[in-house]
Amino acid sequence: MERPGVNLVAGVPRSAVNAAGAVLMVFWVGTLAALFGRLAWRYPLFCTGFIALVVSVFWMGFWGPINLMLIVGILGLLWSALHDRSYRFVIGRRLRSEIQRATVYGPRWNKTMLFSGLAMQHKGRVFCPKLKSVRSTEFGDRIEVGMVVGQSPADFEARIPELETAFAARSVRIWVPAPGRLVLDVVHIEPLAVPFVPPPIPEVPYV
Numbered sequence: 001m002e003r004p005g006v007n008l009v010a011g012v013p014r015s016a017v018n019a020a021g022a023v024l025m026v027f028w029v030g031t032l033a034a035l036f037g038r039l040a041w042r043y044p045l046f047c048t049g050f051i052a053l054v055v056s057v058f059w060m061g062f063w064g065p066i067n068l069m070l071i072v073g074i075l076g077l078l079w080s081a082l083h084d085r086s087y088r089f090v091i092g093r094r095l096r097s098e099i100q101r102a103t104v105y106g107p108r109w110n111k112t113m114l115f116s117g118l119a120m121q122h123k124g125r126v127f128c129p130k131l132k133s134v135r136s137t138e139f140g141d142r143i144e145v146g147m148v149v150g151q152s153p154a155d156f157e158a159r160i161p162e163l164e165t166a167f168a169a170r171s172v173r174i175w176v177p178a179p180g181r182l183v184l185d186v187v188h189i190e191p192l193a194v195p196f197v198p199p200p201i202p203e204v205p206y207v
Contacts, residue, residue, distance in 0.1 A: 043098045045091075096136040105134055105143065108166055116162035118155060120148050140169065140187040147182055156182065 039047055056064030080087040113119045113128040120127045130146030145156070156163070156174050163172045163184065173185040 042101065045095055045098055046102075093136045097134050097141070100136060100141055101131075101134040104167065105131055105141075112163065112166040116159045116166065118151075118159055120150065137185075139189045140185065143184040143186060145182045145184060147180075153182055156184070 036047075052068060053065045056068045058064075060067065076087070076091070079091075109131045110119075110128050114126065118129055127148045129148055129151065132144040132146050135142045135144075153174055153176050160172050160174070163169070163186075167186050169186045169188055170190055171187045173187065175183050175185065177183055
């Protein structure tokens with residue numbers, strides 16, 4: 001004998017059900033918007049490229065992404081050939097920063113903080129310093145860290161050997177640009193090891 005179905009919203013006004021559905025929808029939309037906003041803040045080039053690829057698919061069909069990548073590649077080659085310094089500064093370092101964060105610092109950060117003793121525990125909860133930003137430089141990466149309440153730069157200075165090993169760096173240097181801010185300079189190429197070629201000195205004719 002089939003059991004009668006149970007109406008879970010029996011006796012509940014339709015307006016209340018609609019209001020609950022609207023609140024749930026707003027919650028999920030807000031959560032997705034916050035997630036995408038965080039990704040766009042951390043990886044602006046990747047997110048811009050992904051949106052451009054999706055738009056090109058709806059606009060031009062299957063050949064849209066291929067045409068878009070060809071155009072971007074040609075423009076990038078021209079920019080690099082005409083003014084390599086500005087290309088590396090605007091695109092190269094930004095792209096490398098996002099790749100380094102996605103492949104190196106992001107996956108290793110919490111484990112490194114925990115195993116090196118920089119994470120703090122309170123009432124069974126673990127609090128890790130936050131990875132706020134990654135900016136690649138000519139010789140390595142510059143990481144801005146959000147310290148846990150009660151930490152000081154001296155705590156990170158005592159863990160420099162662990163940080164160098166975790167991030168495969170030649171050296172890690174710590175500096176404080178402002179009170180409450182901590183920056184790690186993760187050096188992969190020693191500046192003094194790079195040969196410097198001085199610009200040619202123009203000849204000045206004797207008068």
